[in-house]
Amino acid sequence: MSVPAHSSGPGRRGTGPAARHGADPEQAVALARELHRSALDAATANRYPSAIRQMRRGLTLLDVPGINPEQRLEVRTRLLATLAFCLAETGNVDDGLTLLAGVDAELTALRDGTLRTVLWTRVNLNRATLLCRVGRMEEGIARLDDVVARLEGVVARGTDPEVVDLLVLALSNRGNAHGEVYRGDRAIRDLDRAAALADAHDLPLRAAIAKHALGNAVQRAGDVPAALRHYHEANRAFQELEPGLLLRLRIDQAEAMISVGLADEAGRLLDEVLPELRRERIGQDVAEAELLRAAAALQDGDLVLAKRTAGAAQRKLARRGSPAWAAVAGLIALRVDVSRALGAPRRPTAAVVARAVALSGELAALKLADQAAFALVLAARLEIRRGAADRAAELLRGVPEPRRTTPIDHRMLLRLCRAELALARGNRRVALAQARAGLAELGRMRDRLGDLELVSGTAVHGRELGELAVRLVLRGGDSATDAKRLFTWLERTRAQLYRYDPVESGVDAELAERITEVRRLSRALLRARLDGLPTARLEVLLRASRRAANQLGWGAGPWGTPRPVVDADEVLARLGDRAMVSYAVADDELIAVVLVDGRVRMVRLGSAAEATEGARRLHADLNALAPDHLPPPLAEVISTSARRQADKLDRVLLRPLAPMVGDRELVVVPTGALHVVPWGVLPTCANRPTAAAPSATAWVSATREDRDPANGVVLVRGPGLLAAQGEIERLADYHADAKLLGVTEARVGAVLEALDGTRLAHIAAHGEHEPENALFSRLELVDGALFAHEVGRVRRLPHQVVLAACELALNRVRPGDEPLGFAGALLASGARTVIAASSKVGDQPSAAAMADFHRNLAGGASPAVALADAVAADPLRRPFVCLGSG
Numbered sequence: 001m002s003v004p005a006h007s008s009g010p011g012r013r014g015t016g017p018a019a020r021h022g023a024d025p026e027q028a029v030a031l032a033r034e035l036h037r038s039a040l041d042a043a044t045a046n047r048y049p050s051a052i053r054q055m056r057r058g059l060t061l062l063d064v065p066g067i068n069p070e071q072r073l074e075v076r077t078r079l080l081a082t083l084a085f086c087l088a089e090t091g092n093v094d095d096g097l098t099l100l101a102g103v104d105a106e107l108t109a110l111r112d113g114t115l116r117t118v119l120w121t122r123v124n125l126n127r128a129t130l131l132c133r134v135g136r137m138e139e140g141i142a143r144l145d146d147v148v149a150r151l152e153g154v155v156a157r158g159t160d161p162e163v164v165d166l167l168v169l170a171l172s173n174r175g176n177a178h179g180e181v182y183r184g185d186r187a188i189r190d191l192d193r194a195a196a197l198a199d200a201h202d203l204p205l206r207a208a209i210a211k212h213a214l215g216n217a218v219q220r221a222g223d224v225p226a227a228l229r230h231y232h233e234a235n236r237a238f239q240e241l242e243p244g245l246l247l248r249l250r251i252d253q254a255e256a257m258i259s260v261g262l263a264d265e266a267g268r269l270l271d272e273v274l275p276e277l278r279r280e281r282i283g284q285d286v287a288e289a290e291l292l293r294a295a296a297a298l299q300d301g302d303l304v305l306a307k308r309t310a311g312a313a314q315r316k317l318a319r320r321g322s323p324a325w326a327a328v329a330g331l332i333a334l335r336v337d338v339s340r341a342l343g344a345p346r347r348p349t350a351a352v353v354a355r356a357v358a359l360s361g362e363l364a365a366l367k368l369a370d371q372a373a374f375a376l377v378l379a380a381r382l383e384i385r386r387g388a389a390d391r392a393a394e395l396l397r398g399v400p401e402p403r404r405t406t407p408i409d410h411r412m413l414l415r416l417c418r419a420e421l422a423l424a425r426g427n428r429r430v431a432l433a434q435a436r437a438g439l440a441e442l443g444r445m446r447d448r449l450g451d452l453e454l455v456s457g458t459a460v461h462g463r464e465l466g467e468l469a470v471r472l473v474l475r476g477g478d479s480a481t482d483a484k485r486l487f488t489w490l491e492r493t494r495a496q497l498y499r500y501d502p503v504e505s506g507v508d509a510e511l512a513e514r515i516t517e518v519r520r521l522s523r524a525l526l527r528a529r530l531d532g533l534p535t536a537r538l539e540v541l542l543r544a545s546r547r548a549a550n551q552l553g554w555g556a557g558p559w560g561t562p563r564p565v566v567d568a569d570e571v572l573a574r575l576g577d578r579a580m581v582s583y584a585v586a587d588d589e590l591i592a593v594v595l596v597d598g599r600v601r602m603v604r605l606g607s608a609a610e611a612t613e614g615a616r617r618l619h620a621d622l623n624a625l626a627p628d629h630l631p632p633p634l635a636e637v638i639s640t641s642a643r644r645q646a647d648k649l650d651r652v653l654l655r656p657l658a659p660m661v662g663d664r665e666l667v668v669v670p671t672g673a674l675h676v677v678p679w680g681v682l683p684t685c686a687n688r689p690t691a692a693a694p695s696a697t698a699w700v701s702a703t704r705e706d707r708d709p710a711n712g713v714v715l716v717r718g719p720g721l722l723a724a725q726g727e728i729e730r731l732a733d734y735h736a737d738a739k740l741l742g743v744t745e746a747r748v749g750a751v752l753e754a755l756d757g758t759r760l761a762h763i764a765a766h767g768e769h770e771p772e773n774a775l776f777s778r779l780e781l782v783d784g785a786l787f788a789h790e791v792g793r794v795r796r797l798p799h800q801v802v803l804a805a806c807e808l809a810l811n812r813v814r815p816g817d818e819p820l821g822f823a824g825a826l827l828a829s830g831a832r833t834v835i836a837a838s839s840k841v842g843d844q845p846s847a848a849a850m851a852d853f854h855r856n857l858a859g860g861a862s863p864a865v866a867l868a869d870a871v872a873a874d875p876l877r878r879p880f881v882c883l884g885s886g
């Protein structure tokens with residue numbers, strides 16, 4: 001974030017009086033100065049139209065006869081320097097630069113040398129900032145070098161507050177510019193000095209601006225968690241000192257989210273910011289926000305929105321005289337067209353290839369090396385699809401090796417293109433080697449991240465590489481060797497967030513405070529809805545509070561210690577008499593990899609779309625069947641439909657595998673929509689112990705015996721379960737060491753404390769899966785919601801957790817089969833087994849199922865065996881699944 005030299009610190013608020021005609025010279029100068037101070041505050045808060053009006057009034061005042069020429073020139077210079085920046089921000093940059101050049105020429109008439117230096121610095125600092133804003137980085141940095149050198153000389157002779165303020169600002173802007181061109185060491189040196197000077201001279205807003213810029217610099221160096229921590233600190237300061245700067249901060253936060261695959265979250269944030277930016281007519285920031293909105297839409301697969309928004313950004317940036325940024329917007333538009341061309345049945349045209357090559361040259365001329373290389377790789381991919389492998393190879397030879405700071409999506413695209421080229425030339429081994437190397441690179445990035453959402457989001461960058469590898473293996477045939485190879489690739493590409501041993505850490509105090517605020521706002525919103533009161537303001541506050549809580553989690557240290565991906569032999573050794581079925585999709589083909597009796601086999605099951613549709617329809621029927629008091633005729637109609645859907649799904653997913661798995665206990669690794677399947681409802685799994693795991697690697701980890709010892713049982717009852725009175729008390733009869741937390745004791749803090757170090761925890765409470773924000777899926781307790789965010793930071797989670805609540809086995813499934821929700825957070829954080837419902841469930845069938853389950857458990861059955869028997873009594877009304885080890 002480059003900040004103009006007009007930016008003011010706290011304590012400089014003006015009243016902005018109206019200009020008065022006929023004022024005497026002294027009054028006119030005083031009023032002009034006051035208008036400038038008020039305009040400074042408006043400009044600092046990005047309220048440029050208001051600032052422009054006030055500065056024009058100030059310039060009019062300086063036309064009063066009799067004003068001292070030196071005073072007139074000084075105040076006029078300050079007004080024009082700031083006005084030039086504001087006009088450039090709301091219009092064309094060249095207009096602002098032209099105005100600044102005129103101001104610079106006028107300064108030669110100023111006799112006071114020190115004042116001339118200060119004003120020259122302001123003018124040139126704004127000039128440099130504008131150059132950087134439109135992507136002319138080297139020109140801007142050269143100007144900033146001159147400014148910093150002059151200011152350092154003045155500071156060496158004294159500590160004039162205005163000069164120190166300008167030096168801090170110049171260092172911040174130069175550091176930000178160095179960060180933009182990936183000179184991380186220089187960026188950090190300038191920004192650390194800026195922050196130290198600001199702290200030493202009590203300039204808290206300047207320190208926050210430097211912290212924001214430091215976040216940008218480390219983000220471009222690839223350290224997203226550190227960037228998010230810096231953004232959080234800047235956010236806290238801006239809210240107190242200058243909320244107008246939050247808009248620019250939100251843009252940079254969105255860019256960080258996109259870099260780790262959280263396109264949906266970034267899109268929501270930008271959709272909130274853009275209307276306000278447009279109201280304030282902040283031209284560059286509007287265009288950059290639209291550009292990032294296009295990038296988020298592209299990552300999310302919304303090609304129409306991506307193309308439209310990229311085009312709007314490109315037009316604005318071209319009008320502003322910002323060719324570098326306009327070319328970057330053009331690259332996003334090109335990526336949309338390339339995506340469409342590669343997905344079409346016809347070969348891409350030569351015209352789109354020529355456009356990609358031309359844009360690469362344009363980007364290279366603008367010194368945007370990574371973007372230029374990216375466009376060239378796109379051109380090579382198009383040529384491969386056109387059947388011109390030699391031409392593609394020639395283009396790839398012009399692509400430099402990635403630098404340390406090259407973005408991860410650029411690296412993955414280059415790997416993908418090299419793999420596709422190898423495949424076009426018939427070299428399957430090289431293609432797989434490229435895919436393997438790319439996914440390893442992505443894994444190294446993932447290992448540095450500090451939050452479940454960040455780890456799950458990054459999978460989007462490796463999606464195409466993983467899909468290519470799977471398709472390539474499937475072309476080899478259906479032999480046992482091919483089946484083993486496919487299994488290995490599935491494990492490399494799916495559910496990577498479950499591949500970590502989480503570090504022991506409690507909820508950070510600030511994060512806990514923010515989650516408490518989310519809990520309070522959630523309850524207030526619910527009450528408002530029940531009372532029929534307006535909810536718009538509460539919804540805005542709740543979204544902002546959730547985002548702040550998420551970002552605090554994102555900036556934490558690494559999530560945990562990565563474990564190696566397991567191979568088929570390791571799984572076979574652990575399975576014993578059980579069978580594992582790992583599902584995969586390639587194009588529209590559903591495949592099962594079956595591991596049983598020391599063997600690995602592959603079975604092609606047919607249409608993936610058919611299985612997906614069947615899973616969704618079954619889920620809808622079970623939801624409809626959930627209420628406790630459905631009229632019998634309606635319940636029979638829905639049950640008939642659900643049984644029909646379950647049978648159709650069973651014929652696709654399990655019956656073809658019956659000769660291999662027999663009546664063994666099953667471990668299933670679902671894919672995509674199959675994560676929603678309640679396996680006990682399918683006829684083949686009737687009364688069959690079945691556990692569902694996010695990956696084979698996660699299952700092997702959950703079955704390890706080297707876990708910390710745990711003791712005791714905690715039974716929790718939430719409010720509002722009127723149809724299940726006495727359920728918890730009855731369950732206590734099965735466990736001699738049970739601790740009960742009834743409705744009044746079941747407060748969030750008490751429940752979290754009780755979970756720590758417990759062998760078995762059972763929570764009977766209403767719950768809700770939050771599809772847009774999985775870590776805010778929740779259980780309702782007497783003092784509000786217990787969020788997945790919080791259980792993920794319990795130091796030692798129970799070995800077994802039972803969630804007698806609706807839908808908390810559901811997950812949001814990101815690319816790379818990365819499922820995340822309440823149950824997922826428990827598994828990823830160290831729980832071995834989670835029993836939860838994958839659909840809505842009534843209070844009465846839930847209580848009955850849990851009574852049967854605990855009776856079986858107390859009799860010595862494993863969780864999977866105990867649940868299979870409990871579900872079999874009424875499978876359609878008891879859609880519970882055993883997740884994890886079983």
